[in-house]
Amino acid sequence: MSDVATRPNYDLRDEIKAYWSERAATFDLSPGHEIFSEEERAAWHRLILRHLGEGAGRSALDLASGTGVVSHLLDDLGFRVAGMDWSEPMLERARQKAKSRGRDISFRMGDAENTMEPDDHYDVVVNRHLVWTLVDPAAAFREWLRVLKPGGRVLIVDGDFVNATRLERFFSSLSVWGQRVGLLRPDAPSQPREMLETHRSILARVHFSQGARAEAVVGLLRAAGFADITVDTDLGEIHRMQAKNWNLFKGLARRSQHRFAIRASKPVA
Template sequence: MENIKDHIKKYWDMRSETYDNSPGHSGLPEVWKKVLYETFGDRKLRILDVGTGTGFLAILLAELGHDVVGIDLSERMLERAKKKADEKGLDIEFMIADAENLPFDDGEFDAVINRHLLWTLPNPQKAINEWSRVIKMGGKVVAIDGRWREKTLEEKIRRTIGQIAILIYERRNPWKIMSIYEKEEINKKLPFYGGSKPENIVNLFKNANLANISVRDLKWIREELNKNYPLLYRIAWKNKTYYLVEGYKIS
């Protein structure tokens, strides 16, 4: 397992250089801030952002007045997150930590959030169990995810078009960098490689003793992004599911 995570860390260290060039990762911050406000309200909370990457959600949450801790396996991702937070004058604690083995006490946070993370985890159930453990009674876990890889000819064509868009607009070679996952066959050890369906995450939440679980459709965010981005992205992202799942710790 540690060898798998070494490869995963290597991948995200490499991705840190161009991660924020992707509109799917850094686009529409004001729209995302509205979603986060609707999710957490205006009461100051202590929130853990798991797999924070370059700090996109952590920064928005801090701007909304929350006390935020952001964790990630990738030191280079965190370096970029810290730099961005410092430039905005935000006091966010960033630290290296494993989403499946959190270095926090039980009930230390009011909420845990993550975005685009579950596909990178060898044991997503263990991770969500941990997220449930570190929130207080009445606290919530929020997962933002989607499904972007299907085994159909149409999807393969769209994925190729998306890779061409990345090559042109993000100026990186998607085939080279993804080989870290596929050459080492790490992808075969990741249950949600390629994304997940909402019902998959709902089941994980239930198994982690989370209750009052709900799913919110966020496909409209992709549609908003598509209004402002090149045709190749619009073709590649068409019909992709995108959603937010939240559940509460009540026992």
């Protein structure tokens, strides 16, 4: 880990920001981050439509937007999209990608736990693989409720990346063994050991250090004031499409994880 983490006033949020800034260069090379087939894109579209419906010009805020993968999915479906991330290297790549694809998506610097956006402003708030990294999810959920219009919806796609199931451990061990002996294709891209150690260090100190379980996320959403909360664990179609980019056992391990989509609404006063 860089010695910058020992500087005064350098806190966990700064470490998280620095980690994802460093990951930006290779982020889109990883299945599960970028989308590598039209079949997977269509599967994501169906998930979003199931919970949010057609965009029809409605406003959407994609939090922790990274290189803009989810922002593009929302744009595909007719939403008016703003992406927000606190990593400038991620934002640079997101803007380049949107420009190259001719997309009218705005990307801005911001903190998902304190967006500085106006009250009652967005029809939907969406994020993927953000909640497990939050330092204060209760505060973040209150913030998302604030920026949503009455009747607006949040869609969270996340999972428990700490507590591996027995099946996941079994398939992961087979994947590691197969890569080591050269029988299976290696994961791409592989992270340097230093980055893996930084990831583990961060994960040990965030709110969901023991794993982001759907029921815990639902409890915090309800406490923040959200209603009409639905948990969807039927993500198998997406995972099957992603698995085509991994070796067999890596794909089976991914499908064995506790992953979910949660939709919740801001009550209409």
